[in-house]
Amino acid sequence: MALHAIEHPTQGSTQAGRIGPNAVMQTVQALRELYGPTATSQILAHIGRPDLSDFSADSLIDEREFVALHHALIDALGLAEASRVLARAGTLTSQYVVHNRIPRPAQRVLRLLPSRLALRLLLRAISQHAWTFAGSGAFCYTLGRTPQLTLEDSLTARNLSAEQCTCTFYAAAFQGFFTTLIDPRLRVHEARCAACGAARCEFVVVGEVTQ
Template identity: 40%
Template structure:
């Protein structure tokens, strides 16, 4: 892990899926306005194909909240998170693995999925620190969360992550899986904590 936040990378879904969600909800012109304010207009013409600087992701999500307000930003982030999960299901999680998870009891499927999420946490946590605990509920913790760094809000700011986790768990573990963010750094907590139950 890098000693400086600016040089730490995050997967491009945190940018490309926000663009898709914004275009669907608000149209291309508004999406260009938001990406322009974030200094990321180039990504609309040529979406990133590899890891991006976490500072770009932080800036995009901050500009989004500042431009549309917390409620609309949460809706866009949730849509982007679900799109990210769909992308992972279509391109990153092999079909045989998905078929195996569908056949396992939910508690065991959750453990297998958690192991995969832990192995790939570097792709979404950036310079933050991710941990996970199996059980009922499953507990995911992200400390020094890039999406919350320097952010102060009255409500949770992690809808992008929550929606990604929730959709993955609904498809691969249990159709009634639900994610609840029980603590958020943007609200003054020591870490962002997500509880998943079904």
């Protein structure tokens, strides 16, 4: 089905360590939404990246750009606040992908299907394009009673040590896909995080996933 059309503009490259530009672009947009343009410029100047104020790209970026931005925001704002920014960035990224990369007919089909089948199709499509958001990390999933998504070497847990899960970007992005395309009641929760010492980051899909 047409779900395969979750495309990246430069789809075709599977070079490790490169991701789509949305992670950085939407993080800056989330800063603007949460703090306003003036404070955002100040924050970006403070972390030494004033150039990101008008960052825009339609080609792949080095995943380390996103990792460094995440770490800089944690240093500047604290983990809780940076996590809030990254969560909003994840939601914005899912909205961008839904509006720009998934054809309307495929969206309608997904919303009409039983949620478990829709989840199966959507996760397959997400998995096929995982390199665009996971970079050199690895994404996989299982569809048991409680569907589970896994990120190995998550970019938002890399080189971090924290008492709380740090991958709000991915949890929010996954949740954005599922609530928009399957069922608005679905929630995604990061149950284990590599930043907290887990072997990998694990996200569970919470909510009624019917047959």
